[in-house]
Amino acid sequence: MGKNKYLFVAGMLFAILAVSMGLTTLYAGFSGQKPQEKEITVVTSFYPVYIAAMNVIGDAENVRLENLSEPQTGCLHDFQLTPEDMKLLSTADVFIVNGGGIETFMKDVASAYPELVIVEACEFVELLSDGDETNAHAWLGVSEYRDMVQGIAEGLASADSMHEPLYRKNAAEYDDKLEKLQEKQQDVIRKLSGKNVVLFHEAFDYIAHDYGMNVSCVLDLDEERPVSAGEVSGVLSAVRDENANLILAEELYGKGVAEAVQKEADVTVVYLNPLNRGEYEKDSYLKGMEQNIKLLQEI
Ligand SMILES: [Zn+2]
Incomplete structure (x- = not known):
């Protein structure tokens, strides 16, 4: 009897443990309905790229969008990254640049952060050129800018697949507005x-x-x-x-x-x-x- 009683108590304890473990799992299951996403940091190289990215990202949760310090006047030509920019890039998951050679600091970035995903907005844009020099100011052509927005959406969708449908939807909505701009x-x-x-x-x-x-x-x-x-x-x-x-x-x-x-x-x-x-x-x-x-x- 004594041995049986011991077994009975052990069995009860096991049952309680099992139920409480089950409940814990169940609780975790409920609270985990919305899994905690990791925050994604997207950095853009300068103003027009930032505005385009802002429209593509929209209200996507846990996506932080930042811009480099950028020059206070003029374009990005000959811009040198500040120590703050390098610090910001060290936290970045995705770096969206204009491309076409306007970001002269890209070699430094690629060697300092070889893991960083780089999206080049102009990658598939046909840039104007005056013979030997490419003109990277593509955002001022509305068709070119529309292509840049799509390029950014593609890049973000593959870097952050969780938000892919949202990025595509936002890009399409922004594109409608840009199409109306072209009509004007x-x-x-x-x-x-x-x-x-x-x-x-x-x-x-x-x-x-x-x-x-x-x-x-x-x-x-x-x-x-x-x-x-x-x-x-x-x-x-x-x-x-x-x-x-x-x-x-x-x-x-x-x-x-x-x-x-x-x-x-x-x-x-x-x-x-x-x-x-x-x-x-x-x-x-x-x-x-x-x-x-x-x-x-x-x-
Ligand atoms: Zn310029």
Whole structure:
């Protein structure tokens, strides 16, 4: 009997243990209905890529989107990564860049973080080029930007398959808005197509291309720099000899030279937004481009 009683107690203890273990498992099963996802950090190289990624990511849970410190003015040309940027990249799972060579620091990033997944927004975009140099400012062409958004969606979908349907849905919704933006360009295309223009930032090559304008002369003023008399006379001869009486410029760097040219020749200057910086809002690109369309419409 004594032995049986001992066995009975042991059996009861086992049963209690088994039930409580079962309950624990069951509880874990309930609380685990929403498994704790690991947070994913996505870093973008600069403004237009950030805005595109912001639209693709939308409200995806546990996805953190950050941008590099980036220059406060101008594009990314010759930008050097800061120690903060390197620190940020050390936490990144995915790094989305524009591509086309505008991120000159990519070699450093690839060697410092060989595991980092790099998505190149322009990978499948046909970039404009002036012979030997590729023009990476593709975001200013709406078709090119639409392709960039799809490229970002593809890259994110394969890096983070859990959110794949959401990324694709968000990208498609954003693409609808971009398609409407292109429709708004149509009147201006009819008006400006075939016109000879002078550009004061090579980025505007994509704007000229969108509207079917011919580029007679490019004076690349993407930074504070002295402009030689030879460059100004080059602009003046394009204006006079090729009837390129429209200048697409950027207010920040183009104003001084544009005013000097306007003293010598009858030209119209339009100050456009190159969208290489601005408000960090989802619709910033749409708003900036709509404003550019409006400015071109008013010529
Ligand atoms: Zn630039």
